[in-house]
Amino acid sequence: MKLFYNAKFYSMEMENKIFRAILVQDGKIIETYHELPQLKNVEKIDLDNAFVYPGFIDTHTHSFEGGLYSLGADLKNVSNLEEVFTILSQIEKLDNKIFAYQFDENLIAEKRFPTKDELDKIFPETPVLLRRIDGHSCVINSAAAKEINWKEKLPTNFNGYLRKKQNGEASNWFHHNLDDEAILRSYHAAAEIGIKTGHTAIHTMIGNAYAQDLHFQLIKNNIAQFPIEFILYPQITNISRALELGSPRIGGCILADGSFGSYTAALKKPYSDNPQEKGILYKTDEFWENFILEAHEKGLQIAIHCIGDAAISQILKFYEKAQMQTQKDIRHIIVHNELTSDKMLDRIAAAGISATMQPMFDRLWAGKNGLYEKRLGKERTLRTNRLRSIIDRKILVAGGSDWYITELNALAGIDAAIRLHNPEERISRFEAVELYTKNAARLSFNEKRLGTISKDKQADLVILEKDIFSSENIKDIQIKRVIKKGEFLIQTK
Template sequence: MKLLYNAKFYSIRKEGEYFVALLSDDNGLIKEIYQQKPNLKNVEEIDLNGAFVYPGFIDTHTHSFEGGLYSLGANLEQAQSLQEVFELLRETKPISGKIFAFHFEENNIIEKRFPTAKELDHIFPDVPVILRRVDGHSCVINSVAAKSIPWKQALLQAFDGHLSGRWNGSASNWFHKNMDDEGILQAYHKAAEIALHGGHTAVHAMIGDSFSDPKHYKLIHDNLSQFPVEFILYPQITNVEIALDLGAKRIGGCTLADGSIGSHTAALAEPYLDDPENYGILYRSNEAWEKHIRNAHAHDLQVAVHCIGDAAIWQILEIYEKVQRENPKDLRHEIIHCELTSNDVLDRIAAANCSTVMQPMFDRLWAGSGGLYETRLGKERTNRTNRLASIYNRNILLTGGSDWYITEINAIKGIDAAVQIHNEKERLTPFQAVEIYTKNAARLSFDDDRFGTIEVGKEANLTCLKNDIFASDKIAEIEVESIFRKGEKIY
């Protein structure tokens, strides 16, 4: 048994509740919590150096495989010219015989364009290369990759290497599918390491690219105990039978109802401000979604769908409402992102018992004055994005996530963004912000009897910070001191 002391342990069960010492048993469960450090015999005493302790943080939405994989590849975030992009690519080592690069943003590049396939061929004549845009919604590949991919239809456009929409999906799917087990596990190990660094003890991981390929899912499921953090797995597919065969409790993830605001592909009820003919794209018909969601619901699978624009949220919500009305179940179907909403829609989400899996960092990155959302949507609609407080106050199950690799996997930065949402009316309090990465996150995966708060009987999953989130005006700068999972120090 271990006695952890010299710290302030916030239970997150209710606001203001804390303890000063905690006893963890040999199974890694919390055996006792104390208002004063006790004198116990035959226990290992662990001094936490005055840390502030929270239930282990949980990121409820990541693409951990891509995040890990791309962290092993080239990060183009800082590149300012194509020359710099090419230099970074030259330094990159292949994984499973392929070159991966991510975080490309053409607007940060002086040439204001993507590299071409020809330019990539020049550096890599024989090794397949994929370079993905920062939002993941388009990519560039080289010629050897284009020749290797079994396209279902002929590439329609004159091929210059740049792919978006379904072509982007097929290309990234081919790269991810054609990796050996060693490369896949290497990516998840890297992901777990980075997740730990960001303060997490559990991470929801979307596996697959909407195509019904369960290969990675099986491999990771069989190797779950290898990783320091707990991966909560989502087969990111639309084939219910395969999900059931895998023994999954949920299905989906960023299975796309629509695209992104940055790419003008998020489906909107009113057109884009900067493209008045364009309403974005609903990727699948109502009938296709209804068939899928109805089937999953009937088989007790929790459904998760990526919905950014208001029209996409309507499309999916209407079906969630329908299946709940006909056959009410507590499955907590997920609306992932839930970016643009009205009060009326939020009332409906509450009534349908759906959950919202949100990314506070999206607001930080794109919703500011003069930012991307204002350009695309205008001020009024931008004020209706990331409505954290309105969602929280309606008692909708609200959880936090990074959508890593889209944003950094770092709960502390997510908490900071949630308390500083641009629209002041939508800010969470620091306590509420911690709840969405702990207690609420555990409820999303039906694990609230196991973790999510610091309580007797739960796993001793603890994120220990050097400063107090509840007494800091610079939350984002707070550093992780140590992390425990089931009583074991893992960071």
């Protein structure tokens, strides 16, 4: 038995429920104390006046890509194409491929993507994949274009830039053509990053969003070897396959629409900076109706990527229909849930639908003259990422990073949630921490085991140097230690 003491343990069951010590045995919290108990025959672990929370849970990541790209080239801070080429030429290959990510053409001097010819000069033989920051477009070189078995031929004037389905095909080819060793290495890299940022569990999308579940089985078989708990989503629309894989859920970023950045998020009214364009509903009503009703009937929790109001409405309509036919506590998920009206939120609440949302999207895109304002105009920007309105309606909402799209960093998410650009939609610090602990556990039906510091729960804890509830600068609070099932995973002092 271990007694952890000398810290403020925030239970997160309710506000101001704080313990002074907890007793752990076999990975579980077996007792909590408001005062330091006098116990014999226990190992006493002094936490040095720290602040302890339930281990963070990120409810939406692409951990494979996150891990994979952490081993590849990060283009987040480049200022021109010359720098891009230098970084690419220095990076280590993975299974003889080059991966680069976080590229944003708007942030570099040239304001454009590199071309295929430019990449070919440096890499005549090695396939290169350079993804845009939102993942919805990319650039590849000739070596890659030659290897990929395209469903639709590339245009004759192809310059390397891909979006929509061909963007998906290209990244799928890269991700699909890695050996098991590179795949497991990527997940281990992901787990390490997760732990360093205070997570003890992360929801992980696996599969190409179309038919293939890729390495779902491989990860499931190896799940015990990772130091973090991966909660797996088969990112496919094949229901019998999801059942065969023994998954309680299906989906993830299976796409109802695209992204605002690429003008592919489906809107009810046209884009403000492109009045010809209303985005794209990637699949028909008929497709979603069949998929959602059947998955619901078979008892699978469903998760679908919906960004624009037209996409959210499309999916909501069939979630509602499924619930009307057979009411279940199944917590179907709208992933992202970015642009909503009051009426849509009322319907989401009434149908018992949940959401995983990314407060960092607001931080990145909702500011003055930011991407939302450009694409959606001022009025619609106020209707993005509406955490306050959602929580007031008692909709189950959990936090996520959509890592690799934004950093895997719960503290940054918490900070963004309490400081949303729209003051009307800001939430309290307690509610923001709930997004990454208690609510996150509920999203995967793990609320009996995870998400709070309480008797009989798993001893998954994050130990911080400062208090989230009173610190000015939340995102820079140092993570001192992470405890998983009662054992230290990291320890910094």
